[in-house]
Amino acid sequence: MVFMDQTGAKIGATLWQELFPEFEVMLHCGSAYVIQNIKVVENHSKYKVSRIPFLVYLVKTTSVKEAKHPMIPTNVHVITPFVDIIDGVAPRDTLVNVVGVVVEVIEHKTVNPTYRVTVKLRDNSDGDMILTV
Known part of the structure; x- marks a missing residue:
């Protein structure tokens, strides 16, 4: 997954396979969320989604709540020709x-x-x- 804030800054996010069914129903592409209690680790992956050297892990105790009024503009995507x-x-x-x-x-x-x-x-x-x- 890729998380993006209101400025367009992106960070990679992932979770353990056994947690996927739990979070799959909570997270939808294009929606805004308040996410609490995450684990941040160094990103040693060969393929990175951003220059940020960290990766966000969702864990069993991670809390996800959809934001009622998302503050993320719709035009923050940077498309590469x-x-x-x-x-x-x-x-x-x-x-x-x-x-x-x-x-x-x-x-x-x-x-x-x-x-x-x-x-x-x-x-x-x-x-x-x-x-x-």
């Missing part, structure tokens, strides 16, 4: 947000237990990028 990724201008040490239209499905494979799809995406400036997920 494909050309910045291809030219190496986009940050290499963090994940970036991209928006594109699937132009072509190049390949899809089911390899036990994972599923892999390779697509061609096109952004608003007609830049194309091949992406495998």
Whole structure:
């Protein structure tokens, strides 16, 4: 998960697999919450969602309450143009947000237990990028 505050600052968040069913019903993308009693650890992950060197862990005693009047503006997302990724201008040490239209499905494979799809995406400036997920 990625948590974001009212300024657009992002930090990675995660939880133990056995807590997933409990928190899945409480957290929804795009909503605002007051979250208390978390564990903050150094982020040693190879893939980071932000330059913040920490990671938030939700624990058994974490409290989640939806905010009635979210103070987070709707336009805080920083979308990275494909050309910045291809030219190496986009940050290499963090994940970036991209928006594109699937132009072509190049390949899809089911390899036990994972599923892999390779697509061609096109952004608003007609830049194309091949992406495998």
